[in-house]
Amino acid sequence: MDASSTPSASSSSSKLVLYSYWQSSCSWRVRFALNLKGVPYEYKSVDLAKGEQFSPEFEKLNPLHFVPVLVDGDVVVSDSYAILLYLEEKYPQRALLPADLQKRALNLQAASVVSSSIQPLHMLSVLKYIEEKIGPEERLLWAQSNIEKGFLALEKLLKDFDSKYATGEDVYMADVFLAPQIAVVTTRFNVDMSKFPTLSRIYESYKSLPEFRASSPERQADAVH
Ligand SMILES: N[C@@H](CCC(=O)N[C@@H](CS)C(=O)NCC(=O)O)C(=O)O
Numbered sequence: 258m259d260a261s262s263t264p265s266a267s268s269s270s271s272k273l274v275l276y277s278y279w280q281s282s283c284s285w286r287v288r289f290a291l292n293l294k295g296v297p298y299e300y301k302s303v304d305l306a307k308g309e310q311f312s313p314e315f316e317k318l319n320p321l322h323f324v325p326v327l328v329d330g331d332v333v334v335s336d337s338y339a340i341l342l343y344l345e346e347k348y349p350q351r352a353l354l355p356a357d358l359q360k361r362a363l364n365l366q367a368a369s370v371v372s373s374s375i376q377p378l379h380m381l382s383v384l385k386y387i388e389e390k391i392g393p394e395e396r397l398l399w400a401q402s403n404i405e406k407g408f409l410a411l412e413k414l415l416k417d418f419d420s421k422y423a424t425g426e427d428v429y430m431a432d433v434f435l436a437p438q439i440a441v442v443t444t445r446f447n448v449d450m451s452k453f454p455t456l457s458r459i460y461e462s463y464k465s466l467p468e469f470r471a472s473s474p475e476r477q478a479d480a481v482h
Pocket residue numbers: 281282283284305310322323324325335336337338372377380381382383
């Protein structure tokens with residue numbers, strides 16, 4: 258960690274602090290959401306490759322040792338899903354949940370598929386464990402099979418939308434979770450995206466969004482090029 262992680266007692270108007278790692282797709286979701294909402298924040302890097310998530314300072318913020326963590330004065334929120342809902346309440350501008358209840362539920366569901374049923378199965382610590390206990394060749398196969406299962410479900414979930422983004426012509430919470438997930442899959446896991454035409458189509462739209470581009474790993478202060 259590059260700075261003190263003890264949240265200071267401060268007013269609700271203090272600048273948000275985001276504990277993040279450039280390559281973390283979970284952190285990327287929050288960076289993307291903050292950019293969409295136009296909320297400035299201070300970036301604090303937690304180097305997962307060096308094991309900084311296990312430092313005693315960071316453990317005080319998140320005993321699970323995961324990024325992202327958002328600190329807003331005295332409020333500490335970990336878990337990107339919880340952070341997104343917190344941001345939505347606190348900064349209602351550029352809503353990430355649509356008013357229409359069915360569409361809203363769909364956005365929560367798609368975000369949850371990514372954050373509960375795909376990413377946890379290919380996170381760094383899980384892949385390390387599989388490599389050590391089962392073998393290095395299983396690492397990629399395990400990740401690919403779980404990603405493909407989740408992507409297939411997402412394709413079915415979003416099949417009725419022939420739109421620019423996941424649930425229409427506006428960017429919502431489903432997109433905030435899908436965009437980094439698809440990016441990570443295409444760059445790190447060698448998944449054949451032609452099996453997923455809906456996800457491939459909407460990913461093309463994300464690529465040209467300035468808020469998404471600015472939140473990408475290589476544009477972060479802790480990126481290693
Ligand atoms: N459900 C959590 C998951 C957080 C998570 O898995 N973070 C990963 C990076 S994307 C992490 O910190 N991994 C550290 C490790 O595996 O040791 C969220 O959505 O924020």
